[in-house]
Amino acid sequence: MPLIEIIALLAVTQFMYFGYKVGIQRRDSGLKAPAMTGHEGFERAYRVQMNTLEVLVPFLPVLLLSGQYWPALLIAPIGIVYLVGRGLYAQAYVSNPSKRGLGFMLSLGAVAALLLLALLGAVFG
Amino acid sequence: MPLIEIIALLAVTQFMYFGYKVGIQRRDSGLKAPAMTGHEGFERAYRVQMNTLEVLVPFLPVLLLSGQYWPALLIAPIGIVYLVGRGLYAQAYVSNPSKRGLGFMLSLGAVAALLLLALLGAVFG
Amino acid sequence: MPLIEIIALLAVTQFMYFGYKVGIQRRDSGLKAPAMTGHEGFERAYRVQMNTLEVLVPFLPVLLLSGQYWPALLIAPIGIVYLVGRGLYAQAYVSNPSKRGLGFMLSLGAVAALLLLALLGAVFG
Secondary structure, eight states: OHHHHHHHHHHHHHHHHHHHHHHHHHHHHOOOTTOOOSOHHHHHHHHHHHHHHHHHHHHHHHHHHHHHHSOHHHHHHHHHHHHHHHHHHHHHHHHOGGGTHHHHHHHHHHHHHHHHHHHHHHHHO | OHHHHHHHHHHHHHHHHHHHHHHHHHHHHOOOTTOOOSOHHHHHHHHHHHHHHHHHHHHHHHHHHHHHHSOHHHHHHHHHHHHHHHHHHHHHHHHOGGGTHHHHHHHHHHHHHHHHHHHHHHHHO | OHHHHHHHHHHHHHHHHHHHHHHHHHHHHOOOTTOOOSOHHHHHHHHHHHHHHHHHHHHHHHHHHHHHHSOHHHHHHHHHHHHHHHHHHHHHHHHOGGGTHHHHHHHHHHHHHHHHHHHHHHHHO
16 A cells, blocks of 8 residues: 555645745744734745645545555545645645635545545445 | 444545535635635634634544544444534534534544543553 | 554644643633634634644654554654654743744654655655
């Protein structure tokens, strides 16, 4: 199952990279903690991080659980769709938040597909 | 352990449903990203999602770890208390935030019970 | 692997303790849900909780995955660095947010080290 694990770890790495971008924006914006609003660039970077947290928390268990029931060659590509979707989402959100829909839908669709596969596996597998 | 896994997947599904409700509120409120405040219905739906994230992140590992040490017939009902508690919490928060205590306590109590069982299992098991 | 599991459960316990502090601040501040701003002590406690969520979500999988490939006597001390770092972070944030860097860096460094070890294990192990 290392292929699945590697995708899980890449998703974690991507999330930490988004967190790094928040740190950069925190520094450049001059916003003093605990303030979380008042600078557009910081708010966008923070929303990328938080929204990614909201899909990463479902993604990791459904990836690992579905990987127990289905071949890695089916699960891994769905995991890659998640990673690409999140990358597109982050890029779009920073440049123009109204364009974030495609990346959002790709990553959410990947999570939904893995959730369904994991449920099917757990119920019938 | 499929029973435990199914409960984990239902908790993920429930969380994603709460996220869907945030999306609906985002659309209906007309709030433009990255704004997260300025519309009561959106803020309530978002708090349901975020507070659920805050208990889901502990819930998933303590559910799966306690399930390694204790029979599924003990762990699964506690997991169901979590699910029901979160449902009550979400309903209450949306209609009247001051009534959210019962659902909150049920789900938090379930997480605390599973945490204790997982610790007992890991230390003595 | 119980030593690794115990550290994972301690990290969950620590996070829930930070959540408890938010509840105390919510009560003492008189802030009515869904408001999340308007009281410095509440905002600081909430940021401790949220920032810890942001590192806990990566920490748990990289701890458990790296623990599959490396001896517990290597992984467990790194996990303890995470726990100590988060404790320092929380203390500093509440008393003086500008002093939170050391604890932040300790816990983030621990997550980064475990992520690297997990990736090395998954790729070469």
